[in-house]
Amino acid sequence: MGIVYFFIFVLGLVVGSFLNVCIVRLPQDQSVVRPRSHCPHCGTLIRAYDNIPVLSFLILRGRCRSCRAPISPMYPLVELFTGLLFLFCVNLYGLSPEALKYALLGSGLIVLIFTDLKFRLLPNEITVPGMALGILFSFFVPVSDRTLDSFVVLLTAVSPRAEGLLRWSSLSPVNSLAGLIFGAGILFVVGEIYFRLRGVEGMGLGDVKMMGLVGAFVGLKLTFLTILVGSILGTLVGLGEILFHQRDLKYELPFGTFLGCAALLLALFGTPLVPYLLP
Ligand SMILES: [Zn+2]
Numbered sequence: 001m002g003i004v005y006f007f008i009f010v011l012g013l014v015v016g017s018f019l020n021v022c023i024v025r026l027p028q029d030q031s032v033v034r035p036r037s038h039c040p041h042c043g044t045l046i047r048a049y050d051n052i053p054v055l056s057f058l059i060l061r062g063r064c065r066s067c068r069a070p071i072s073p074m075y076p077l078v079e080l081f082t083g084l085l086f087l088f089c090v091n092l093y094g095l096s097p098e099a100l101k102y103a104l105l106g107s108g109l110i111v112l113i114f115t116d117l118k119f120r121l122l123p124n125e126i127t128v129p130g131m132a133l134g135i136l137f138s139f140f141v142p143v144s145d146r147t148l149d150s151f152v153v154l155l156t157a158v159s160p161r162a163e164g165l166l167r168w169s170s171l172s173p174v175n176s177l178a179g180l181i182f183g184a185g186i187l188f189v190v191g192e193i194y195f196r197l198r199g200v201e202g203m204g205l206g207d208v209k210m211m212g213l214v215g216a217f218v219g220l221k222l223t224f225l226t227i228l229v230g231s232i233l234g235t236l237v238g239l240g241e242i243l244f245h246q247r248d249l250k251y252e253l254p255f256g257t258f259l260g261c262a263a264l265l266l267a268l269f270g271t272p273l274v275p276y277l278l279p
Pocket residue numbers: 039040041042043044064065066067068069
């Protein structure tokens with residue numbers, strides 16, 4: 001089994017290396033396939049032996065081989081983190097569709113966390129296929145947090161005919177779609193209210209689509225918790241920036257980064273909380 005874990009970890013490192021390419025290129029509308037990687041400082045092509053995940057960064061001591069310009073520590077961190085993510089998923093779910101689902105969700109979230117942090121952008125190339133992938137996975141890996149059942153029971157009190165809806169209210173794809181609509185919907189409404197009140201855009205459509213993606217993967221309850229935890233994180237960091245870095249209220253926080261971190265934590269560790277969440 002050790003060899004399987006080793007292979008999965010290495011696979012994660014290699015995928016992480018590709019995620020770095022996505023993080024740097026997608027927000028600038030560049031291809032993630034061509035051209036090959038080069039040093040952003042001197043333009044020298046990075047040779048294959050200098051492009052080994054994590055190891056090359058350590059061997060080169062974080063500097064470009066030809067111009068000695070420092071290489072961002074983001075690169076080895078994203079690679080290491082993706083490697084650990086893959087290990088975690090396989091350790092928890094074995095070699096299964098579940099492991100693949102959470103490894104893919106985590107990979108997408110890692111890209112979004114860093115593109116928002118670096119560029120204040122959440123690329124459509126990740127969020128839009130991500131939403132579709134979340135729905136697709138719901139056919140193989142159950143998303144049934146039973147939230148819709150509670151709503152149907154409430155509806156039945158009003159109209160006994162609603163009871164017929166109970167049959168589909170716990171179906172996985174229905175719950176996935178409900179999570180998508182809920183996640184995207186809440187962010188859209190909050191963004192609209194903010195825009196009407198302050199006249200400036202506080203939340204872009206990128207955040208809306210990102211929460212649609214999260215909702216499609218994890219369902220209603222964990223999506224609600226993600227927005228809650230993400231908002232608390234954002235508020236704390238925002239207050240910190242105002243108090244300690246003399247930022248004013250116009251400073252644009254990377255809200256997608258906070259939502260992404262919350263989503264990643266809750267998708268990987270939040271499932272045991274689901275039964276305790278109302279309704
Ligand atoms: Zn260089």
